[in-house]
Amino acid sequence: MRIESDLKLGFKDVMFRPKRSTLKSRSQVSLEREYKFLHSPFKWKGVPIMAANMDTVGTFQAALALAEKQLFTAIHKHYSIEEWNTFMKSAPKDIINYIAVSTGTGKEDVDKVQTIFKENPTLQFLCIDVANGYSEHFVHFVKKMRTLLPEKVIIAGNVVTGEMVEELLLSGADIVKVGIGPGSVCTTRVKTGVGYPQLSAIIECADAAHGLGGHIISDGGCSVPGDVAKAFGAGADFVMLGGMLAGHDESGGELVERNGQMYKLFYGMSSDTAMNKHAGGVAEYRASEGKTVEVPYRGPIEDTVLDILGGLRSTCTYVGAAQLRELSKRTTFIRVTEQENRVFTK
Numbered sequence: 001m002r003i004e005s006d007l008k009l010g011f012k013d014v015m016f017r018p019k020r021s022t023l024k025s026r027s028q029v030s031l032e033r034e035y036k037f038l039h040s041p042f043k044w045k046g047v048p049i050m051a052a053n054m055d056t057v058g059t060f061q062a063a064l065a066l067a068e069k070q071l072f073t074a075i076h077k078h079y080s081i082e083e084w085n086t087f088m089k090s091a092p093k094d095i096i097n098y099i100a101v102s103t104g105t106g107k108e109d110v111d112k113v114q115t116i117f118k119e120n121p122t123l124q125f126l127c128i129d130v131a132n133g134y135s136e137h138f139v140h141f142v143k144k145m146r147t148l149l150p151e152k153v154i155i156a157g158n159v160v161t162g163e164m165v166e167e168l169l170l171s172g173a174d175i176v177k178v179g180i181g182p183g184s185v186c187t188t189r190v191k192t193g194v195g196y197p198q199l200s201a202i203i204e205c206a207d208a209a210h211g212l213g214g215h216i217i218s219d220g221g222c223s224v225p226g227d228v229a230k231a232f233g234a235g236a237d238f239v240m241l242g243g244m245l246a247g248h249d250e251s252g253g254e255l256v257e258r259n260g261q262m263y264k265l266f267y268g269m270s271s272d273t274a275m276n277k278h279a280g281g282v283a284e285y286r287a288s289e290g291k292t293v294e295v296p297y298r299g300p301i302e303d304t305v306l307d308i309l310g311g312l313r314s315t316c317t318y319v320g321a322a323q324l325r326e327l328s329k330r331t332t333f334i335r336v337t338e339q340e341n342r343v344f345t346k
Contacts, residue, residue, distance in 0.1 A: 008196065008197040008201075009200050009335075010198050010200075010221065011198060011199055011222070011226075013197075013335060014230065014334060015334055016319055016331060016333065016334075017332040017333070018319060019318070019319045019330060021317060023317045023320065026310065026313040026314055026316075028317075029313040029321070029323070030322065030324065031312060032046065032047060033047070033048045035048075037153055037215070038169055038214045038215075039146065039150075039154070039173075039174050040124075040152055041151060042151070044097065047324075048238040048239065048324075049072065049228065049241065049309075050072040050074055050238050050240040050241065051063070051072070051240070051241060052219065052240050052241060052245070053074035053075065053076045053102040053127055054252075055076040056252040056264070056266045057245050057246055057251055057252065057266075058076040059075070059076070059252045060075065060087045061249075061250040062251060063095065063099050064091065064095070065301050065302060066305065067092070067094070067097075067099070069309070070098070071098065074129075075100060075102055076252075077101075077109075081112060081116055081119070084116050084119075084120060085120065088122075088123070096124050100127040100153075100155060101125065101126050101127065102126075102127040102129055103126065103128055103129070105141040110145075110148070114148060117149060125152065126152050127156075128141065128145060128155065128173075129155075129177070130158070131289065132158075133159040133168065133177075142156045145172065155173065155177060156173035156175070156177065157178065157219065158179050158180055159177075160179065160195075160201040162208030165178070165209050166212060169212050173214070174215065175214065175216065175217055175237070176209060176214065177217045177240070178216050178219060180194060180195050181194065182195070182197075183219075183221070183243070184220075184243035185290050185291050186289065186290055187268070187289050187290055187291055191289050198231075199231075202236050203235055206237070216236055216237055217237065217240050218239045222239065222241055225311025226315070228244075229315035229316075230333075232312070232327050233328055233333070234333075243295070247264045248300060249299060250300070251264060251266075253265035256294060261296065262296070262297035263295060264295050265293075265294060267292035312324070316330075319332075
């Protein structure tokens with residue numbers, strides 16, 4: 001047993017220090033990024049914010065709406081091959097820039113993924129998603145998928161430490177998903193005692209990835225647009241959102257009414273709700289590591305997206321970053337014990 005005494009920080013522990021700027025308006029800020037990848041020859045251009053591969057967020061409907069703003073969606077893994085084929089026949093051709101096929105690591109997952117890519121060869125992104133990216137089996141699976149799909153962009157996760165980011169990149173991943181426990185409907189930290197404060201995880205994992213020419217996604221922990229900006233400021237190449245994009249017309253989840261108010265269900269993919277829906281219940285050897293909540297219905301997803309993008313542009317103007325790629329270079333975080341005056345907050 002050993003204890004690391006270095007302080008680890010989350011989004012709530014810091015704020016940006018403002019700096020002098022020549023920018024006159026938020027409209028001058030460009031949020032578009034262009035990336036080349038470590039293994040895949042594909043080049044990507046867009047706004048590097050992602051909808052999470054949860055069946056209440058990463059839907060085909062959300063992908064179509066977000067792609068209009070050049071945002072990305074990791075499509076959840078529970079769509080069938082037939083549903084994928086139907087979607088791809090009717091979707092705009094450029095949708096391939098803004099969606100990933102998600103998968104687990106079972107044998108049947110390999111067959112399903114290969115079929116989806118074979119029948120829709122223009123698809124470019126694969127998201128290999130497990131709760132615990134530290135297993136030897138997961139590393140072997142990433143290597144296998146790199147061999148089977150040598151030209152595709154492979155996203156793999158989740159991990160929170162630099163050495164595992166390096167191992168996944170060297171095993172064939174182009175982008176590593178970073179985050180264990182920070183999600184709003186994730187209970188891993190209280191069920192298992194395992195986790196890592198998200199801001200520190202981003203800083204350490206980004207440093208490891210960029211040294212090898214790889215990229216990272218900050219996955220989880222963002223509850224307001226300022227958190228998205230902090231993730232980019234800390235070095236994230238992409239930021240993945242779940243709860244912030246839940247509760248909309250394009251989101252999954254049942255629409256319910258309570259006392260005259262409309263809500264949509266939102267739940268973690270390791271929750272009882274998700275397990276009962278997709279796996280016939282929670283297996284005896286494991287515990288549920290997610291919760292189910294009712295998110296107030298929020299209408300079209302576009303309004304929320306514009307709020308997030310507006311906040312991010314405003315951050316850039318405060319620190320003098322004319323482009324999103326400059327934000328981390330212009331970032332100085334200050335440690336704080338207070339974020340917001342909550343006198344008039346319910």
